[in-house]
Amino acid sequence: MLIGSFEHMLDAKGRVFIPAKWRESVGDTLIITLGLLETTSAACLSGMSLEEWDRFSQKFSALPATDTKGQAIRRRLYSMAAACEIDKQGRILIPAQLRELTLLTKDATLIGVGEHVEIWNPETLAAYNAACEENYGDALAHLAALGI
Numbered sequence: 001m002l003i004g005s006f007e008h009m010l011d012a013k014g015r016v017f018i019p020a021k022w023r024e025s026v027g028d029t030l031i032i033t034l035g036l037l038e039t040t041s042a043a044c045l046s047g048m049s050l051e052e053w054d055r056f057s058q059k060f061s062a063l064p065a066t067d068t069k070g071q072a073i074r075r076r077l078y079s080m081a082a083a084c085e086i087d088k089q090g091r092i093l094i095p096a097q098l099r100e101l102t103l104l105t106k107d108a109t110l111i112g113v114g115e116h117v118e119i120w121n122p123e124t125l126a127a128y129n130a131a132c133e134e135n136y137g138d139a140l141a142h143l144a145a146l147g148i
Helices: 020-026 050-061 068-080 096-101 122-134 136-145
Strands: 005-009 015-017 029-034 045-048 082-085 091-093 107-113 116-120
Touching: 005 015, 029 050, 029 068, 029 096, 045 050, 050 068, 068 096, 082 091, 107 122, 116 122, 122 136
Parallel strands: none
Antiparallel strands: 005 107, 015 091, 029 045, 029 082, 045 116, 107 116
């Protein structure tokens, strides 16, 4: 299970350190793509092990071709996806296009979210968290309605 939050710097090549405690869960390769958020102004990256990516992909494969909204998301996620191998120093190279879209330039916050990792620009994450705080009560009520 991927849990916790870590602050790391990107090096000059765009590599970021993956915490050692996560590497056993994710294996040698992390599939990185855009995060699934309700707004593109709070973009983050989502990273999954190969096994988790396969499970995630199976759900998309079940979508009918006529589901235009679902297929649009599928196209975006798959076209942005990259298989990032973890090097001997425990780093992955985040492709330039993904760094640009998520404003990752120097610092990164990595968050374990159960089955996947999110990689955020720290300022974007702070703004996103502040916006979420305003609706925290509604979010709790939503989870209660789902039985969580």
